[in-house]
Amino acid sequence: MKLTVVGLGPGAGLDLTGHARQALEDCDMIVGYTAYIDLIRGEFSHKELGSTPMRREVDRCRWAVEETLKGKSVAVVCSGDSGVYGMAALVYEVAQEYDPIEIEVVAGITAACGGAAVLGAPLTHDFAVISLSDLLTPWELIVRRLDCAAKGDFSIALYNPSSKSRGDYLQKACDVLLQTKSGDTVCGIVRNIGREGENGIVTTLSALRDTQVDMFTTVFIGNRSTVNLGGKMVTPRGYMQRGT
Amino acid sequence: MKLTVVGLGPGAGLDLTGHARQALEDCDMIVGYTAYIDLIRGEFSHKELGSTPMRREVDRCRWAVEETLKGKSVAVVCSGDSGVYGMAALVYEVAQEYDPIEIEVVAGITAACGGAAVLGAPLTHDFAVISLSDLLTPWELIVRRLDCAAKGDFSIALYNPSSKSRGDYLQKACDVLLQTKSGDTVCGIVRNIGREGENGIVTTLSALRDTQVDMFTTVFIGNRSTVNLGGKMVTPRGYMQRGT
Numbered sequence: 001m002k003l004t005v006v007g008l009g010p011g012a013g014l015d016l017t018g019h020a021r022q023a024l025e026d027c028d029m030i031v032g033y034t035a036y037i038d039l040i041r042g043e044f045s046h047k048e049l050g051s052t053p054m055r056r057e058v059d060r061c062r063w064a065v066e067e068t069l070k071g072k073s074v075a076v077v078c079s080g081d082s083g084v085y086g087m088a089a090l091v092y093e094v095a096q097e098y099d100p101i102e103i104e105v106v107a108g109i110t111a112a113c114g115g116a117a118v119l120g121a122p123l124t125h126d127f128a129v130i131s132l133s134d135l136l137t138p139w140e141l142i143v144r145r146l147d148c149a150a151k152g153d154f155s156i157a158l159y160n161p162s163s164k165s166r167g168d169y170l171q172k173a174c175d176v177l178l179q180t181k182s183g184d185t186v187c188g189i190v191r192n193i194g195r196e197g198e199n200g201i202v203t204t205l206s207a208l209r210d211t212q213v214d215m216f217t218t219v220f221i222g223n224r225s226t227v228n229l230g231g232k233m234v235t236p237r238g239y240m241q242r243g244t
Numbered sequence: 245m246k247l248t249v250v251g252l253g254p255g256a257g258l259d260l261t262g263h264a265r266q267a268l269e270d271c272d273m274i275v276g277y278t279a280y281i282d283l284i285r286g287e288f289s290h291k292e293l294g295s296t297p298m299r300r301e302v303d304r305c306r307w308a309v310e311e312t313l314k315g316k317s318v319a320v321v322c323s324g325d326s327g328v329y330g331m332a333a334l335v336y337e338v339a340q341e342y343d344p345i346e347i348e349v350v351a352g353i354t355a356a357c358g359g360a361a362v363l364g365a366p367l368t369h370d371f372a373v374i375s376l377s378d379l380l381t382p383w384e385l386i387v388r389r390l391d392c393a394a395k396g397d398f399s400i401a402l403y404n405p406s407s408k409s410r411g412d413y414l415q416k417a418c419d420v421l422l423q424t425k426s427g428d429t430v431c432g433i434v435r436n437i438g439r440e441g442e443n444g445i446v447t448t449l450s451a452l453r454d455t456q457v458d459m460f461t462t463v464f465i466g467n468r469s470t471v472n473l474g475g476k477m478v479t480p481r482g483y484m485q486r487g488t
Contacts, residue, residue: 014261016261018257019258019259085481086365090480091365109357113354121249121326125375128373129370145398149396234337240302242302
């Protein structure tokens with residue numbers, strides 16, 4: 001009996017690593033948010049599948065721990081990576097309240113890497129990953145992180161840039177970044193990474209500020225060196241300047 | 245004819261995604277740094293394999309572009325992700341000097357995600373990725389980024405924390421972080437991610453400062469909330485505090 005936290009990558013299917021596929025094949029039961037269970041339902045319909053709605057994350061992890069303690073091998077699935085804004089930390093926290101179980105974490109392709117591949121190569125150099133969701137994080141801390149990332153000239157991947165109740169958060173974030181970064185900074189927007197309708201656009205920070213995005217979008221902000229090469233967002237590491 | 249930049253994940257084999265495996269199976273020729281070609285030689289020995297030594301990155305990408313223009317399908321392989329400190333950006337830059345070719349980027353598990361899975365879940369919340377290598381980046385910029393990441397209370401993944409000629413860089417980096425972060429900050433060290441001898445240790449920032457690491461190591465620095473849960477490095481997102 002073992003609990004494995006598995007990152008499915010952006011779209012599951014061919015985004016799964018060999019390790020992730022093996023973990024899903026070896027387990028008795030797969031537990032996850034309804035939309036993520038739907039991503040793998042076709043391939044793993046012979047498994048016991050347990051889904052819970054959004055905002056019931058603690059209950060979901062409790063359920064997985066309790067089923068593991070009954071003697072099952074359970075996989076908790078996450079979109080993208082199992083760690084980055086995923087369930088791995090919560091599984092460890094919840095498991096503290098129970099008898100010890102074996103926990104394994106299997107990494108997946110997070111949206112920063114999956115989305116970067118669609119846009120070109122925006123994250124070749126140092127970068128920061130920031131979520132604009134203030135459901136669990138005070139907005140003041142998000143603003144501070146945006147400001148620090150801009151002052152450090154990091155490339156930035158923004159997760160959860162928008163939702164129904166936070167329609168203007170990307171605009172507010174851009175305004176923070178524009179205090180330090182130029183309006184000409186090369187930026188990218190990727191929708192539906194690894195899924196039907198996958199689509200990337202390269203733009204500028206000024207234009208991004210006035211762009212409406214949805215919750216299926218990941219946003220990329222370049223550093224000072226990031227360029228638009230024929231429609232691709234490319235952050236050089238410096239090899240060309242060295243010359244070999 | 246197409247040039248695909250493929251991230252192998254930390255250890256290739258089961259770390260490959262389905263997309264990465266398909267790209268390697270579909271190509272005529274695989275080009276990469278000698279040590280990365282060695283990772284896949286067993287499985288893809290029926291392909292034309294071309295390796296070049298370290299510090300010949302531009303030559304390697306030129307070679308791949310020129311072979312593509314001859315009509316081959318070529319895969320350039322990178323350890324970890326194809327973007328993060330990988331070859332994807334350089335391929336786009338080099339390709340500008342030639343007739344147009346089709347370029348595709350296939351993401352892989354970067355050491356931040358792969359190493360995090362070994363340690364537990366250190367990167368659940370906002371994080372920064374910083375390389376300590378000053379081969380292509382001025383040390384002053386690295387220090388500024390460390391300082392900004394600390395001031396923003398990011399969790400941090402440090403790549404290239406040491407090499408033969410940079411034995412004290414991790415110590416110097418810790419000294420920058422200790423100006424802002426507490427010496428009790430939970431940290432992690434992972435060696436040989438996804439390879440033989442994979443090994444993770446959870447420690448503190450004070451202790452990390454006096455630890456000698458090698459070039460096969462990735463280092464993780466927690467944020468203010470990161471805890472050591474029974475030897476695992478865990479950064480909560482905040483679900484437990486909310487309660488459901």
